[in-house]
Amino acid sequence: MVTTSISGTAAAAGAEPAHPLEKAARGIRAGRPRPHRAPETAVSGARLLLSGLGIDLEGESLRRTPERMAAALAELLTPRPFELTTFPNDGGYDELIVARGIPMRSLCEHHMLPFVGTAHIGYLPGERILGLSKLARVLEHFSHRPQVQERLTTQVAGWLQEQLEPAGVGVVIEAEHLCMTLRGVQAPGTTTITSSLLGTLRDDGRSHAEFLALTYRR
């Protein structure tokens, strides 16, 4: 059994002081989310933003809205650490493994509005296989940061490729972007599909077709 820890921005930051959101995430153990408290600077920022937009924060209902708004954003932007556990592929399983219809949500980094949809993630195993729930956890991990759908798709695929070294990886995400459907062009119901195919899922015609058939089947 091989276990790899993934802890997002903290790992990337190395010895540098923890990011405020990482501090906020302390005390949240993998698999057991706790309510978030945002740093005071984020609460003041939310208050300033809302006041600047002409919103009166004096009433009882809105008085604590800046705290709640900052805490909600902190929760959406803080990846939960988790451990990726892989197992030897003792049975020599060499067919596609696909998790279909995984719910996804993230924040578009251009507007800080949600994009919400489903993902299909699959791989063709090499020497090792992965706990099935971990496919969803990898997606969740990379979703909890300011994102664009294209990058989220390639990050999930690239990370699985690197950690699992499978024969191939495929990720398809279909999502509705609220910045597009609630404002701007206001095209409700429009979804955006992105895909990232690596290894044999990209290069081998049969695997490629099989993956797409499995993921696009309704």
Ligand SMILES: [Zn+2]
């Ligand atoms: Zn946007």
